[in-house]
Structure formats: C-alpha cells, structure tokens
Amino acid sequence: MIVKTLKVVKIGGNIIDNEEELYGFLEQFSKINTPKILVHGGGKEATKLANKMGVEVKMTNGRRITDETTLDIATMVYAGKINKQIVAKLQRNNCNAIGFSGADGNTIVSEKRPVKDVDFGFVGDIVDVNPDVVKLLVNHNITPVFCALTHDKKGQLLNTNADTIASELAISLAKDFNVELYYCFEKKGVLQDANDDNSLIETINTLTYQDLIHKGVITDGMLPKLNNCFHAINNEVAKVCVGKTEMLFEINSKFTNIKK
Numbered sequence: 472m473i474v475k476t477l478k479v480v481k482i483g484g485n486i487i488d489n490e491e492e493l494y495g496f497l498e499q500f501s502k503i504n505t506p507k508i509l510v511h512g513g514g515k516e517a518t519k520l521a522n523k524m525g526v527e528v529k530m531t532n533g534r535r536i537t538d539e540t541t542l543d544i545a546t547m548v549y550a551g552k553i554n555k556q557i558v559a560k561l562q563r564n565n566c567n568a569i570g571f572s573g574a575d576g577n578t579i580v581s582e583k584r585p586v587k588d589v590d591f592g593f594v595g596d597i598v599d600v601n602p603d604v605v606k607l608l609v610n611h612n613i614t615p616v617f618c619a620l621t622h623d624k625k626g627q628l629l630n631t632n633a634d635t636i637a638s639e640l641a642i643s644l645a646k647d648f649n650v651e652l653y654y655c656f657e658k659k660g661v662l663q664d665a666n667d668d669n670s671l672i673e674t675i676n677t678l679t680y681q682d683l684i685h686k687g688v689i690t691d692g693m694l695p696k697l698n699n700c701f702h703a704i705n706n707e708v709a710k711v712c713v714g715k716t717e718m719l720f721e722i723n724s725k726f727t728n729i730k731k
C-alpha cells in the first residue's frame with residue numbers, strides 16, 4: 472500500500488504579524504499538492520490586543536497565563552480574526568480550507584492544567600486527538616486550519632500552545648500518513664546565537680538537545696517548540712524541521728533537522 476505524505480505546517484507569531492510575508496506564504500502553501508494541515512499561533516497579536524485593552528500579559532516558560540479575560544482575547548484573536556483571515560486568503564488562492572479549534576469536530580480534547588508552582592488558568596494540556604474529521608477532509612483535498620484553542624468536552628475552551636497542537640495532530644495522523652512536520656518562524660532554524668542568522672544548527676538529536684538546553688541556547692518559546700519536535704519524532708512522525716517558510720518550497724534552503 473502506498474502511504475500518502477501529509478504535511479503539517481505550523482506558523483508562528485512573527486509570520487502572522489507580517490502581512491506581506493503571511494500572504495506570500497499562503498500563496499505558496501496553497502500550491503502544495505499533497506494533503507496538508509496548517510496550524511497557526513498568534514501570541515504576538517493576542518499580546519498587542521491585551522496591551523491595547525490594558526490587560527496585563529504574563530508568560531511563564533513560553534506559556535501564557537490565561538485568566539478569563541485573556542481567554543476571551545485568545546478566542547477573539549486566534550479562532551476569530553487570524554483563523555478566518557487565513558481561511559479567506561487560502562480560498563482566494565483556490566485552496567479549499569476550513570477553520571478549526573479543537574472543539575470543532577471534537578478534534579482536540581484537553582484538560583485544564585493542574586495548579587502546581589504556577590496557576591496557568593485556562594490553559595489546556597492535550598489528552599485526546601480525534602483525527603477522523605481531519606482525515607476525511609484532507610482525503611477530499613480540503614485543508615484544515617487549526618488555531619491555538621482546544622476544549623475540555625465539558626463546554627470549556629482552553630488556550631493551548633500552537634506548537635503542541637501541531638505535534639499532537641501530526642502524531643495522531645502518523646498511523647495513516649507519512650507525516651512531515653514543519654515549524655516555521657522568522658529564523659533560519661535553531662541558532663547557536665539567537666541574534667546571528669549565520670549560526671544555524673543544522674541537526675539536533677536527543678543528545679545534543681540536552682546539551683543545548685544546558686548551555687542556555689534553547690530558552691523561552693524555543694523550549695516548548697523543541698520539546699514538541701522531539702515528542703513528534705519519537706512518536707512515528709517521519710520528518711520534523713524548524714526554520715523559515717522557504718524550507719517548504721526551496722530545495723537548497725537550510726533549516727534545522729530534528730533527529731532521534
């Protein structure tokens with residue numbers, strides 16, 4: 472049996488924030504002719520709106536502390552503005568797309584993160600992914616577009632890091648597809664020095680990963696990102712890459728390859 476390739480592509484805040492870059496990316500993404508899923512964050516935009524509204528923003532280990540007002544902001548920004556704008560742009564490019572939160576189609580169920588040292592509020596840790604609806608859509612050439620919200624199946628939406636949504640979706644589809652997972656952001660990949668684009672680390676494996684954490688190269692938002700990369704590569708996802716969007720479209724482009 473031939474196993475189809477499915478690309479799960481996650482785009483982060485710095486791409487979404489740059490209108491020109493986002494539209495250019497969506498144009499090229501639309502042309503990918505294998506089944507594909509787009510997952511978007513939008514943390515930066517949520518932070519901007521919170522600031523405008525005078526709502527304090529608190530982040531711990533790359534995760535947003537989400538009180539009731541912050542959850543409202545996240546819902547408006549992620550599931551509303553960003554998700555619908557992306558779907559509309561994909562439609563313009565003749566890529567038939569449908570916007571999803573984890574509540575839609577009961578695709579991603581999560582559990583409110585238990586309070587330990589930190590109370591994250593309405594932040595969800597994924598406990599179950601039901602990829603049936605997603606499989607049906609991609610097999611009919613329709614592209615699901617996921618935002619960073621999940622639900623607890625008891626009526627509560629929960630804020631969930633978009634990188635985690637991408638890895639869990641990728642893993643849930645790895646039984647049926649040859650899944651490739653791409654984390655796109657504004658840097659070439661994982662850099663030895665975050666301010667030097669020439670310091671790209673081309674391959675990271677489990678061993679070198681621990682060393683990079685130790686040396687303080689991987690910090691803040693990069694910690695959950697890399698954690699998700701290894702979670703995916705250790706759970707049957709065929710390929711995991713971190714870098715600029717070019718890595719999807721340009722054969723000679725350089726990026727970080729995640730290996731077991």
Ligand SMILES: Nc1ncnc2c1ncn2[C@@H]1O[C@H](COP(=O)(O)OP(=O)(O)O)[C@@H](O)[C@H]1O
Pocket residue numbers: 482483484485512514533634655656657658660661662663664665688689690691692693696
């Ligand atoms: N070693 C590193 N290599 C690349 N980027 C880094 C590194 N350390 C910190 N960063 C910063 O981490 C950010 C990525 O994390 P995050 O804000 O969560 O991005 P995203 O919105 O793509 O999820 C990048 O914008 C980059 O500036």
Ligand SMILES: CC(=O)N[C@@H](CCC(=O)OP(=O)(O)O)C(=O)O
Pocket residue numbers: 482483484485511512513514515517533534535536545594595619630631632633634
């Ligand atoms: C719990 C948590 O931290 N959720 C993230 C979801 C958005 C996100 O992941 O956006 P980026 O990918 O652009 O960073 C947040 O609210 O910032």
